[in-house]
Amino acid sequence: MSMILSASVVRVRDGLPLSASTDYDQSMGMQECRKYFKMLSKKLSQLPDRCTLKTGQYNINFISSLGVSYMMLCTENYPSVLAFCFLDELQKEFITTYNMMKTNTAIRPYCFIEFDNFIQRTKQRYNNTRSLSTKMNLADMQTEIKLRPPYQISVSELGSANGFSHVPVGVYKGTGKISAAPHQRLEPVTLPGIVSFVLSLLCGALNLIRGFHAIESLLQNEGEDFSYVIAFFLGTAACLYQCYLFVYYTGWRNAKSFLTFGLICLCNMYLYELRNLWQLFFHVTVGAFSTLQIRLRQPQGKSPDYNV
Numbered sequence: 001m002s003m004i005l006s007a008s009v010v011r012v013r014d015g016l017p018l019s020a021s022t023d024y025d026q027s028m029g030m031q032e033c034r035k036y037f038k039m040l041s042k043k044l045s046q047l048p049d050r051c052t053l054k055t056g057q058y059n060i061n062f063i064s065s066l067g068v069s070y071m072m073l074c075t076e077n078y079p080s081v082l083a084f085c086f087l088d089e090l091q092k093e094f095i096t097t098y099n100m101m102k103t104n105t106a107i108r109p110y111c112f113i114e115f116d117n118f119i120q121r122t123k124q125r126y127n128n129t130r131s132l133s134t135k136m137n138l139a140d141m142q143t144e145i146k147l148r149p150p151y152q153i154s155v156s157e158l159g160s161a162n163g164f165s166h167v168p169v170g171v172y173k174g175t176g177k178i179s180a181a182p183h184q185r186l187e188p189v190t191l192p193g194i195v196s197f198v199l200s201l202l203c204g205a206l207n208l209i210r211g212f213h214a215i216e217s218l219l220q221n222e223g224e225d226f227s228y229v230i231a232f233f234l235g236t237a238a239c240l241y242q243c244y245l246f247v248y249y250t251g252w253r254n255a256k257s258f259l260t261f262g263l264i265c266l267c268n269m270y271l272y273e274l275r276n277l278w279q280l281f282f283h284v285t286v287g288a289f290s291t292l293q294i295r296l297r298q299p300q301g302k303s304p305d306y307n308v
Contacts, residue, residue, distance in 0.1 A: 002079070003127045004086060005030070005058070007072040007119050008037060009094060009112065011103060012064050013298045015041035018106060019094075019115040021123065033058050033073050039158045044069045045299060050084070053153040061150065063087045067187065067298055068094065068103055084150070085141050086126045093118050100187070104298065186249055186297050196293040197246055199286040204239030206283075207232045207267075210274075228274065235267040235283070242290045249299055257294040261287045 008020040015038075036055055040047075044064060053060040054076065061083045062071040070087045098112060106112070189197075211232030218226060238260045245257050264287035268280050275283075 002075050002077040004123050005073045010041045010069045012044040012067050012069050017109050019112040021116055021119045036060055048151045050150040051153050052150045065091055081141050082126055089122055186299060193293045193297055196290040197243055200239045200242045200290045203283050203286050204236045207235035231267045231270045238263045245294050254295055257291045261291040
C-alpha cells in the first residue's frame with residue numbers, strides 16, 4: 001500500500017529538528033530510515049533544495065526553503081508528485097505560521113512540536129487520495145518536477161552512520177551543476193547587521209590610519225618598534241575580513257569569524273600601551289558584535305515559487 005509514513009521539519013544550517021510527526025513505526029526498516037533522516041539533516045546545507053533518496057522499500061523526499069527543510073518518508077510506490085505536493089503544503093503552512101526570526105533563534109529540538117497537528121492532518125489527507133480536494137493543482141507540480149526534477153541522492157553518498165563521506169556538489173536539480181557553498185545566498189541584511197558592518201569598517205580605517213602614523217614615527221625615530229605597525233595592519237585586515245564574512249558565504253564561515261575575532265583581541269592586547277581602555281573596549285566590542293552578526297546571518301534557501 002502506497003502511503004506517507006512520517007515527516008519532519010529541520011533547520012538547514014545545523015540540522016536542528018523543529019517539528020516531526022510522532023507516529024514512528026518501530027520496524028527495522030523504519031529504524032534504518034530514521035538513521036538516513038539524521039544523516040541527511042546534517043548535510044542539508046550542501047544539497048540542492050529538492051532531493052530524493054531511495055532506500056529499498058522507502059523513499060525520503062525533501063525540499064528546502066528560507067533556511068528550513070521539509071522532509072518526508074513514504075513507501076517506494078508513493079507518487080512523486082503527491083509527495084512533493086505534500087511537502088509544498090507543509091512549507092506554505094510553516095512559513096505562514098512561524099517567522100524566520102523564531103526559526104533562526106531556536107535552540108531546543110522540536111520547539112515547534114505543535115506543528116505536528118498540521119502534519120498529521122495533512123498526512124491523513126494525502127494517504128487517502130479520495131479525500132484530496134481539487135484545490136491542489138497536480139498538473140502544476142507535475143510540470144515543475146518535469147522541468148526541474150529532484151536530485152537523486154544515492155545511499156553511498158551519505159557514507160556510514162559513523163562517518164559521513166563527502167557529497168559531490170556537482171549535479172543539481174537534474175539539469176546542471178550546483179553552485180558550491182561559497183555561492184550560496186545569505187539571509188536578508190538586518191539593521192544590526194548594517195551597524196556591525198559600518199563599525200567594522202570604521203575600526204579597520206582607524207587601525208589603518210594608526211598604522212601609517214606608526215610607520216611615520218618609525219622613520220623619524222629608529223628606536224620605534226616595528227611590531228606595532230604589524231599589529232595595526234593585522235587589525236585592519238581582521239576588521240575587513242569580518243566585513244567580507246558578513247557579506248559573502250564561505251566554507252567554515254563561523255569558525256573563521258571566531259578566529260578573526262581572536263586576532264582582533266590579540267592585536268588590541270599587544271597595542272595596550274598605545275590605546276586607552278575606552279579605545280580597547282570599543283574595538284573588542286565591535287569585533288564581538290560583528291562576529292555575532294556573522295553567526296546570525298545564515299545561508300538562505302530558495303524562496304518558494306507558488307505560481308510555477
